[in-house]
Amino acid sequence: MLPIFIILLLAEPVKVKTPRGDVVVNVSGKEKDVSIKDVKNSILDRLEEIEKLLPKPGTEMTHMRRKRLINLLEQIAGLVEFIPSEGVISIGDTLKKNGTIIEGMDDSSFSKLVERLNQEEFSEDKLKILEVAASHNYFYVYQVCKVLEGFTDGEDRLKALRLLWPVVVDRENGFKILSLFEFEDEKSQAEKILKED
Structure with missing residues (x-):
């Protein structure tokens, strides 16, 4: 029992x-x-x-x-x-x-963050919002994947990953992030970020 x-x-x-x-x-x-x-x-x-x-x-x-x-x-x-x-x-x-x-951001707060990000047209503005969010919250890998999907450019995805990775609580699931990068160069840069402490 x-x-x-x-x-x-x-x-x-x-x-x-x-x-x-x-x-x-x-x-x-x-x-x-x-x-x-x-x-x-x-x-x-x-x-x-x-x-x-x-x-x-x-x-x-x-x-x-x-x-x-x-x-x-x-x-x-x-x-x-x-x-x-x-x-x-x-x-x-x-x-x-x-x-x-440490727990990641709760679903309700995360949904609001995604809504806010979707309101922004430019990646630069989305990244500023993410920088603020990452300074006050922790994230799960599935949430990071959802955020990264909101960026079409691979370089912007890498910038977003650099902001979020230090505050990810379930790093053992980090491998799931790699599938979001199409090109080998971007994928290898993402791998380097995921290996950082």
Whole structure:
């Protein structure tokens, strides 16, 4: 059965920034990826246990059973919070900075940024907006790809990549960016950027 704190790291306090505020959790263990399937199976295990604890018709529920049921329901609620809209929960060095988990820009803010970029006709103006956005936010690779698609010129895409790459949180997915560059020269320049710290 999956433990309630499914994010396992080396023993240290971890601060998770969320839209609802910061959460500090002390966790220990080793780094691990947790898939949606793992979370689902853990929830199903708890639901089975709840089913066994429910009293038969005509019998009263004991105080101990009631406490156990409440505990299981709280665990399920906690697990549901960890289910991402898509993908796998992955905690690695790229997401940690001084014990703080860094998250990319939330979807709502990112959509507004893309809308704002689309309003600009000239690449130079788009790059100025990106420079400001990159100074205050972190990005996921899929967001960087979406932004780069808004530039038709390969050189402008490289400039945008130079601005965004330092604030990308899931660098292990950086290879996806290379497919956005058609010419070998641009692709090799993009590779150099992706190798930078």
